Amino acid sequence: MINNDILRSIRYMLDLSDSKVVDTVHLADPGFNIDPAQVHDFLRKDDEPLFETCPDAVLARFLDGLIVQRRGRDDSQPARPPEKRITNNIVLKKLRVAFELKDVDMHAIFAGTGFPVSKPELSALFRQPEHKNYRECGDQLLRNFLKGLTQRVRGAS
Numbered sequence: 241m242i243n244n245d246i247l248r249s250i251r252y253m254l255d256l257s258d259s260k261v262v263d264t265v266h267l268a269d270p271g272f273n274i275d276p277a278q279v280h281d282f283l284r285k286d287d288e289p290l291f292e293t294c295p296d297a298v299l300a301r302f303l304d305g306l307i308v309q310r311r312g313r314d315d316s317q318p319a320r321p322p323e324k325r326i327t328n329n330i331v332l333k334k335l336r337v338a339f340e341l342k343d344v345d346m347h348a349i350f351a352g353t354g355f356p357v358s359k360p361e362l363s364a365l366f367r368q369p370e371h372k373n374y375r376e377c378g379d380q381l382l383r384n385f386l387k388g389l390t391q392r393v394r395g396a397s
Contacts, residue, residue, distance in 0.1 A: 241379045243294035246331055246386070247302065248283055249379075253390040258283070261302065268304035269322070297300035303334040306330040310338045329365055332385060336366075339389065349388035355381070 251261060265274050283294035289291035300322035322329055334348065343362060350357045364375035 241328055241331075241382050243296065243299045243326065244282055244286070244291075246382075247294050247299060249282065249386040249390065250302075250306070250335075251385070253393050255394075264305035265298065265301045266280075266305065267308040268301040272301055275299060296324065297322065299326050299331075299343060300324075303331065303338070307334060307338045311340065328379065328382040329369075331382060332365060332377050334396055335385070335389065346385075349385060349392060353384040353388040355384040355388075357381070 247261070251254075256264070258279040262274055262276055265272055278292065281290050281299065282294040282298070284291040292323045303326075304320075304322060312330055335341075339345075341349070343359070347357065347359075350362075360373075364373050365377050365381075367374040
């Protein structure tokens with residue numbers, strides 16, 4: 241999926257302003273250079289003037305900041321460097337951690353969108369890429385997960 245679509249989806253899910261997105265990025269990396277005007281350009285539609293592609297560095301820090309915001313910082317562990325390349329599997333993993341989702345929750349989210357996923361399919365998404373049973377998370381799978389998570393989060397409020 242395109243980073244801009246992921247950012248747009250999570251922003252809508254959590255009802256975040258542009259400045260809140262910047263604050264979330266700074267939770268992960270206080271020295272990272274980003275401002276609300278840039279975020280606004282990332283959130284524009286692809287065909288609008290001033291649209292800017294969201295780099296992996298921004299999305300990685302945003303997702304890491306989301307984990308810190310929702311779960312708190314773990315000072316007992318050394319800070320992990322942000323990923324240089326963001327894949328759908330990494331987005332899925334980070335959202336799972338941020339929202340403290342168990343397998344049962346993940347299955348319910350997928351089933352709620354009419355896109356059920358079996359236990360082996362789900363576990364394959366969270367394996368290391370070198371593992372023989374690793375499975376890449378497709379755009380449709382991630383899109384359905386984001387849709388289901390949005391229903392779960394916004395429906396609860």
